[in-house]
Amino acid sequence: MQEQANQIIxxxxxxxxxxxxxxxxxxxxxxxxxxxxxxxQILTDLNQAAPISSxxxxxxxxxxxxxxxxxxxxxxxxxxxxxxxxxxxHHHFRCQHCGAIEDIAWETxxxxxxxxxxxxxxxxxxxxxxxxxxxxxxxxxxxxAE
Amino acid sequence: MQEQANQIIxxxxxxxxxxxxxxxxxxxxxxxxxxxxxxxQILTDLNQAAPISSxxxxxxxxxxxxxxxxxxxxxxxxxxxxxxxxxxxHHHFRCQHCGAIEDIAWETxxxxxxxxxxxxxxxxxxxxxxxxxxxxxxxxxxxxAE
DNA sequence: CTTTGTGCAAACGATTTGCAGGATG
DNA sequence: CATCCTGCAAATCGTTTGCACAAAG
Numbered sequence: 001m002q003e004q005a006n007q008i009i010x011x012x013x014x015x016x017x018x019x020x021x022x023x024x025x026x027x028x029x030x031x032x033x034x035x036x037x038x039x040x041q042i043l044t045d046l047n048q049a050a051p052i053s054s055x056x057x058x059x060x061x062x063x064x065x066x067x068x069x070x071x072x073x074x075x076x077x078x079x080x081x082x083x084x085x086x087x088x089x090h091h092h093f094r095c096q097h098c099g100a101i102e103d104i105a106w107e108t109x110x111x112x113x114x115x116x117x118x119x120x121x122x123x124x125x126x127x128x129x130x131x132x133x134x135x136x137x138x139x140x141x142x143x144x145a146e
Numbered sequence: 147m148q149e150q151a152n153q154i155i156x157x158x159x160x161x162x163x164x165x166x167x168x169x170x171x172x173x174x175x176x177x178x179x180x181x182x183x184x185x186x187q188i189l190t191d192l193n194q195a196a197p198i199s200s201x202x203x204x205x206x207x208x209x210x211x212x213x214x215x216x217x218x219x220x221x222x223x224x225x226x227x228x229x230x231x232x233x234x235x236h237h238h239f240r241c242q243h244c245g246a247i248e249d250i251a252w253e254t255x256x257x258x259x260x261x262x263x264x265x266x267x268x269x270x271x272x273x274x275x276x277x278x279x280x281x282x283x284x285x286x287x288x289x290x291a292e
Numbered sequence: 293c294t295t296t297g298t299g300c301a302a303a304c305g306a307t308t309t310g311c312a313g314g315a316t317g
Numbered sequence: 318c319a320t321c322c323t324g325c326a327a328a329t330c331g332t333t334t335g336c337a338c339a340a341a342g
Contacts, residue, residue: 018341020297039332054299059332061297075221079307080331093267108262112274116254120281121239128258128274135266164316166322185307200324205307207322225306225332296341303334308327315322 015068022053026061030071030085036092036101038080076101076129091128096144097137104130161214168199172207176217176231182238182247184226222247222275237274242290243283250276 008028012019025046030037037045039058046052053061062083065071074082076094082101091104109128117123133144154174158165171192176183183191185204192198199207208229211217220228222240228247237250255274263269279286 018296020341022298055331056300056333057298064297073224075224078219078221078227081224093263096270104263109258112255112258114276117239117250117276120284121276122279122284123276124242124278126274126276128272130260130263130267130269130272132270133268138266138268164321166316168323186305201306202308202325203323210322227306294342296339298337298339300336301334302336304332306330306332308329310327311325313323316320317318 011070015070017064017068022057023061023064025052026058027065027070027085030065030083034086034103036074036076036082036084038082042083074101089125089127091130093130093132093134095134095137096131097133097140099145100134100136102134104128157216161216163210163214168203169207169210171198172204173211173216173231176211176229180232180249182220182222182228182230184228188229220247235271235273237276239276239278239280241280241283242277243279243286245291246280246282248280250274 005024005028008024008031009019012023012027017023026042029042029045039055039062042062043053043055043058046058062071065085066073066083069087070085072084072087074084074092076082076092077099086103088106090106091109092101093104094101112126112128114123114126151170151174154170154177155165158169158173163169172188175188175191185201185208188208189199189201189204192204208217211231212219212229215233216231218230218233220230220238222228222238223245232249235252237252237255239248239250240246258272258274260269260272
């Protein structure tokens with residue numbers, strides 16, 4: 001509600017971003033979903049009821065948000081970038097059959113033996129990507145989408 | 147040498163692929179390097195001395211090789227697909243500064259607690275992506291490329 | 293008011309596709 | 318000699334850019 005809206009506006013201001021209806025809408029949309037949408041999916045969603053934004057603006061908003069660390073890009077399949085407003089470290093699961101993506105809590109893979117890496121590599125971040133089939137696609141006989 | 151060439155030809159035949167000079171060249175090129183080149187890099191490399199292949203053919207060869215499991219696609223950055231003829235499971239390190247990619251041996255991260263995943267997810271494969279700085283870029287003051 | 297964002301359409305870069313001729317098994 | 322591949326150019330698709338106008342601080 002109103003409360004949450006103000007919260008978002010404040011966050012944007014704190015990051016030094018100008019608050020525009022489009023930027024607000026993009027960020028708000030990303031915060032409200034956890035399916036890691038593509039730029040196009042966000043655009044469609046925003047303009048569902050009434051035209052809110054153009055695609056160029058969605059892309060520019062995403063870049064701005066990415067620039068200040070409020071949004072992350074997620075690369076899990078060919079050809080498209082997906083976006084995520086959950087910026088705390090976490091892993092991803094991707095269903096090879098339906099393409100659905102879901103988060104895996106960071107604690108799930110505690111204790112990665114990073115010190116077994118060859119010396120010389122300075123680690124900044126890491127992430128595990130798991131692929132397989134989600135519940136919904138479990139008994140489907142059809143082959144994987146890719 | 148000749149020995150190795152025959153080996154490659156045999157592998158392609160075994161997988162049911164027709165052996166063409168272009169396909170051979172693409173696969174041979176991928177086998178000879180470990181830097182996970184893009185399609186364009188492969189094309190450039192092949193045609194360096196004399197024209198061997200066109201880009202459409204490189205893409206089609208990559209798809210054919212991917213289809214029979216001899217080559218894997220690696221997604222580590224926006225906008226481009228990279229390819230890898232090392233099909234045994236392994237992880238990747240990517241330097242955020244120079245973009246270099248190198249393999250991390252599978253055994254490096256033994257014991258991922260996959261059973262801590264939520265029930266319902268059927269795991270097919272997984273992979274760790276590590277990002278940071280490689281030795282060469284260690285003392286560079288310049289900011290990361292991305 | 294000065295700066296930055298928006299929208300449109302054109303521009304781009306990576307990958308795909310249609311098709312005619314050529315090579316493979 | 319039937320099938321599949323190659324090369325070329327045109328087509329696609331996601332994303333970016335240039336620019337005139339509008340909105341934010």
